[in-house]
Amino acid sequence: MSLTTDMKTALFYQKLDDSKVRCFLCPHNCILTNNKLGICGVRRNRSGDLYNETYExxxxxxxxxxxxxxxxxxxxxxxxxxxxxxxxxxxxxxxxxxxxxxxxxxxxxxxxxxxxxxxxxxxxxxxxxxxxxxxxxxxxxxxxxxxxxxxxxxxxxxxxxxxxxxxxxxxxxxxxxxxxxxxxxxxxxxxxxxxxxxxxxxxxxxxxxxxxxxxxxxxxxxxxxxxxxxxxxxxxxxxxxxxxxxxxxxxxxxxxxxxxxxxxxxxxxxxxxxxxxxxxxxxxxxxxxxxxxxxxxxxxNTYCPFCHHLLISRFGYNTSITGLGVDGKCKKCGLLVPNIVL
Ligand code: SF4
Ligand code: SF4
Structure with missing residues (x-):
């Protein structure tokens, strides 16, 4: 671990002329003249190329x-x-x-x-x-x-x-x-x-x-x-x-x-x-x-969307999975609970 000035050539930009670039990573689509940072404060035009200056x-x-x-x-x-x-x-x-x-x-x-x-x-x-x-x-x-x-x-x-x-x-x-x-x-x-x-x-x-x-x-x-x-x-x-x-x-x-x-x-x-x-x-x-x-x-807490049985209880960051099987099914009604990745 050390202090550094690392940077990496950015993805998702185009050169507009010798010194100007357009970044199209986000919907701001910033146009940057030489040495300028984008709105995000970390992507910079250096001599006509765009760099991510927070790489690593x-x-x-x-x-x-x-x-x-x-x-x-x-x-x-x-x-x-x-x-x-x-x-x-x-x-x-x-x-x-x-x-x-x-x-x-x-x-x-x-x-x-x-x-x-x-x-x-x-x-x-x-x-x-x-x-x-x-x-x-x-x-x-x-x-x-x-x-x-x-x-x-x-x-x-x-x-x-x-x-x-x-x-x-x-x-x-x-x-x-x-x-x-x-x-x-x-x-x-x-x-x-x-x-x-x-x-x-x-x-x-x-x-x-x-x-x-x-x-x-x-x-x-x-x-x-x-x-x-x-x-x-x-x-x-x-x-x-x-x-x-x-x-x-x-x-x-x-x-x-x-x-x-x-x-x-x-x-x-x-x-x-x-x-x-x-x-x-x-x-x-x-x-x-x-x-x-x-x-x-x-x-x-998370409850079964079908029978309302308590599946997962949370207190702060303590989590207990009590009502959900490892197969992703509710232990009470037996139905597969949608949109949970175990
Ligand atoms: S805000 Fe940053 S990421 Fe978004 S377009 Fe501007 S330079 Fe690119
Ligand atoms: S990090 Fe802060 S400024 Fe950025 S989107 Fe989230 S709340 Fe907004």
């Missing part, structure tokens, strides 16, 4: 319960090596990880160097580890590092998961799918206005990402951070649930997460009663809805 640069590395991602229906109760770097292509005023997500390679220099093989060795050496999770900051923007590690992890017969804002163009997303096993995607709100005002982005590309994951049969779960007055209108929320149900299916996993004031946002934290109201709206259409950041809530 890590801000955080931990073994986490997979529930912490959150992923509740993918390898429940298991641990996963989780890594992150810096930067993000969104600018959420409520970001809970702003210290790393809003940093650029120019102002956050104390990153640790881990080669692809070092990360793979750490992942494979730990007993019980299931693979890699790309998380903490937005992982798509260090795409090349993630793809190289994920390819090696698959060769080791382990799993890859990523926690993302879903703001990625279809071509890079499709290229990632053969090596990425599970996704948690933020769906921050269901209006373009929210995305524009509070995240400096657009809603539609995130919806396209979710539809693409569904069409390709990938395991994904959705996280919606509920912020009072900004995205807790029951009518708009109901439209989002209708869209999820119609486009992605009634067995889609939805995490409703409690917001706390952070970064530029000083609205008071979400009342538990608001979360419970939205939870009840979501449960009318979706079978798997969870409450995040609410200690000891019933809304953390």
């Amino acid at each position: 640069k890590v801000s955080s590395i931990h073994f986490d319960p997979i529930e912490k991602k959150p992923l509740y229906h993918f390898l429940p109760g298991k641990i996963i090596l989780s890594i992150g770097s810096i930067g993000c292509n969104l600018k959420c005023s409520f970001c809970q990880n702003c210290e790393i997500s809003q940093a650029t390679v120019d102002d956050f220099r104390w990153l640790n160097h881990y080669s692809v093989e070092e990360i793979v060795d750490i992942a494979t050496d730990k007993a019980g580890n299931t693979g890699l999770s790309y998380t903490y900051n937005e992982p798509t923007i260090h795409y090349e590092y993630m793809l190289d590690i994920a390819t090696r992890i698959k060769e080791k017969k382990m799993y890859n998961t990523m926690v993302s804002n879903g703001y990625i163009n279809p071509e890079p997303l499709i290229k990632l799918m053969p090596v990425m096993d599970a996704f948690n995607i933020d769906l921050k709100a269901f209006t373009e206005d929210f995305y524009k005002k509070h995240s400096k982005a657009k809603l539609q590309p995130v919806l396209e990402t979710l539809k693409l994951l569904h069409q390709h049969g990938k395991h994904f779960e959705i996280t919606n951070l509920v912020i009072p007055t900004l995205n807790d209108d029951p009518l708009v929320f109901g439209k989002m649930i209708d869209w999820i149900c119609e486009e992605l299916g009634e067995f889609t996993v939805l995490h409703l997460s409690r917001y706390f004031p952070h970064y530029k946002m000083n609205i008071s934290s979400t009342p538990v009663s608001t979360l419970e109201r939205l939870y009840n709206i979501a449960r009318e259409k979706l079978h798997y809805v969870y409450l995040g950041n609410v200690a000891g809530s019933e809304g953390q």
